[in-house]
Amino acid sequence: MQQGDTISAIATPQGEGGIGVIRISGEHALKTADKVFRAKNGKPLVMAGSHRAVYGHIVDEAGKVIDEALALVMLAPHSYTVEDVVELQCHGGLMTLRKTLELTWKAGARPAERGEFTKRAFLNGRLDLSEAQAVMDIIQARTETSLTMAAGHLTGHFSKEIQSMRHDVLGMIAHIEAAIDFPEDEVDDILTYDIEKNVVEIRNKIANLLKTAHAGRILRDGLLTAIIGKPNVGKSSLLNSLLREERAIVTDVPGTTRDSIEEYADVGGIPLRIIDTAGIRATDDVVERIGVEKARSYVKEASLILALFDASRPLDSEDAEILKLVRGRDAILLLNKDDLAAVVTPAMLQERAGKDVTVITISTRTQDGLADLTNAITAKVYAGTQAGQEGTFVTDARQAEILRQADEHLEASIRTIEASMGLDFISIDLRSAWEKLGELTGETVGEDIINEIFSKFCIGK
Numbered sequence: 001m002q003q004g005d006t007i008s009a010i011a012t013p014q015g016e017g018g019i020g021v022i023r024i025s026g027e028h029a030l031k032t033a034d035k036v037f038r039a040k041n042g043k044p045l046v047m048a049g050s051h052r053a054v055y056g057h058i059v060d061e062a063g064k065v066i067d068e069a070l071a072l073v074m075l076a077p078h079s080y081t082v083e084d085v086v087e088l089q090c091h092g093g094l095m096t097l098r099k100t101l102e103l104t105w106k107a108g109a110r111p112a113e114r115g116e117f118t119k120r121a122f123l124n125g126r127l128d129l130s131e132a133q134a135v136m137d138i139i140q141a142r143t144e145t146s147l148t149m150a151a152g153h154l155t156g157h158f159s160k161e162i163q164s165m166r167h168d169v170l171g172m173i174a175h176i177e178a179a180i181d182f183p184e185d186e187v188d189d190i191l192t193y194d195i196e197k198n199v200v201e202i203r204n205k206i207a208n209l210l211k212t213a214h215a216g217r218i219l220r221d222g223l224l225t226a227i228i229g230k231p232n233v234g235k236s237s238l239l240n241s242l243l244r245e246e247r248a249i250v251t252d253v254p255g256t257t258r259d260s261i262e263e264y265a266d267v268g269g270i271p272l273r274i275i276d277t278a279g280i281r282a283t284d285d286v287v288e289r290i291g292v293e294k295a296r297s298y299v300k301e302a303s304l305i306l307a308l309f310d311a312s313r314p315l316d317s318e319d320a321e322i323l324k325l326v327r328g329r330d331a332i333l334l335l336n337k338d339d340l341a342a343v344v345t346p347a348m349l350q351e352r353a354g355k356d357v358t359v360i361t362i363s364t365r366t367q368d369g370l371a372d373l374t375n376a377i378t379a380k381v382y383a384g385t386q387a388g389q390e391g392t393f394v395t396d397a398r399q400a401e402i403l404r405q406a407d408e409h410l411e412a413s414i415r416t417i418e419a420s421m422g423l424d425f426i427s428i429d430l431r432s433a434w435e436k437l438g439e440l441t442g443e444t445v446g447e448d449i450i451n452e453i454f455s456k457f458c459i460g461k
């Protein structure tokens with residue numbers, strides 16, 4: 001097999017850690033590693049054999065010892081990149097890793113680009129494009145549900161579904177080509193009937209996949225959620241409850257939160273990117289006013305708004321302002337401090353907000369109602385998604401767009417059949433659908449798109 005030029009990068013998080021790994025891949029990976037690594041047994045790494053670790057030291061050009069290390073050799077094609085790979089497992093300090101990396105460059109490697117190791121695994125056929133994308137999703141997963149989804153993709157759940165659709169489409173194309181070569185009118189009718197039935201089935205599968213796109217994107221990227229309300233209603237207390245941690249300052253002084261606070265929380269497996277904002281009110285305080293402006297702009301930006309109200313105090317004009325801000329938006333209204341004597345009932349809030357808005361009674365003090373909130377959020381995220389599709393979520397906008405376009409070609413094939421336009425025209429529509437679907441697995445995708453996808457990876461992956 002053909003190997004690329006030799007690349008190297010730090011593969012582990014950069015900071016202090018127990019161990020840090022420098023990964024070298026490419027035609028001269030072993031030769032490069034031999035120049036910076038001196039095995040205790042004195043032998044070059046080719047003698048080690050694949051998937052063997054060798055003990056030794058990292059040494060500079062003058063032979064000075066930089067670190068103690070293990071070299072892990074993985075010979076092509078049996079490695080992550082399908083090329084020769086050597087990993088130098090050093091002590092996990094910033095200085096030793098940087099120094100060792102520089103030595104690999106002096107020894108002939110060049111700095112790896114973002115995602116270049118995984119890109120090589122893809123170009124060498126060990127992973128398809130959706131599997132390669134899942135590698136990064138695994139690294140970035142913030143909840144167990146997100147991780148399960150990404151791991152499902154990496155092990156091919158999504159790819160297999162796409163491949164099976166492509167296989168079916170190709171089968172139909174083959175039948176059509178055969179029928180074109182041996183024309184017989186009666187056979188054509190049976191054939192187009194069968195094709196139409198098959199196409200409808202595949203379109204159903206695509207429709208079901210597209211239904212997962214909403215949840216899939218949120219599980220991968222998180223849901224930007226703004227907590228808003230007038231001062232002192234318990235916004236920061238809610239943030240702390242959702243994080244199960246005293247993250248934000250809570251006091252009984254209205255105007256406690258002045259700058260917005262952003263944190264990820266795992267709410268029922270959904271990664272929420274939560275923004276706790278300054279209580280929205282008219283104020284002369286310059287700093288607070290900037291905070292209030294920020295809160296208003298987060299209301300515009302957020303995908304979900306949690307609007308808080310205090311059940312123990314009558315609704316006032318400041319609450320009316322909040323109700324106005326969330327009108328027409330994806331929002332859940334929370335009536336907080338339910339543990340105190342209530343002067344506002346959920347029915348009163350519901351009446352003010354309109355019947356289509358979800359109102360939930362909570363107490364951040366007793367944690368009552370937080371399970372209802374979790375359920376309301378998960379229900380919103382999974383709305384329309386069929387249960388039991390763990391491994392086959394559509395996770396990004398590009399995938400969803402490709403599926404929609406493939407579906408359009410399939411729809412066109414049905415119109416072609418119904419217009420009796422002839423077999424070769426049906427075949428053209430089906431071939432377009434087949435090619436489109438191939439953009440998901442990466443079989444029919446241009447270099448620029450591939451480069452763009454991998455450029456979003458981290459260095460060393």
Ligand SMILES: Nc1nc2c(c(=O)[nH]1)N(C=O)[C@@H](CNc1ccc(C(=O)N[C@@H](CCC(=O)O)C(=O)O)cc1)CN2
Pocket residue numbers: 074077078079080087126
């Ligand atoms: N040290 C280390 N840990 C790692 C990785 C790595 O590259 N190095 N990985 C990535 O960053 C992930 C694991 N992925 C890997 C995928 C394939 C092979 C590999 O050697 N495959 C061969 C042999 C398989 C076998 O023995 O059955 C092959 O596919 O032929 C290694 C790691 C996570 N942990």
Ligand SMILES: Nc1nc2c(ncn2[C@@H]2O[C@H](COP(=O)(O)OP(=O)(O)OP(=O)(O)O)[C@@H](O)[C@H]2O)c(=O)[nH]1
Pocket residue numbers: 229230231232233234235236237238249250251252253254255256257258277278279280336337338339340362363364365366
């Ligand atoms: N009884 C009761 N008190 C609560 C509850 N939630 C919050 N509080 C109290 O209400 C006060 C304000 O809470 P915060 O979380 O700081 O309110 P906030 O909305 O962030 O306030 P600002 O940052 O000033 O806008 C504190 O004294 C909290 O202890 C609740 O569910 N019940």
Ligand SMILES: [Mg+2]
Pocket residue numbers: 235236237248249256257277278279
């Ligand atoms: Mg606050």
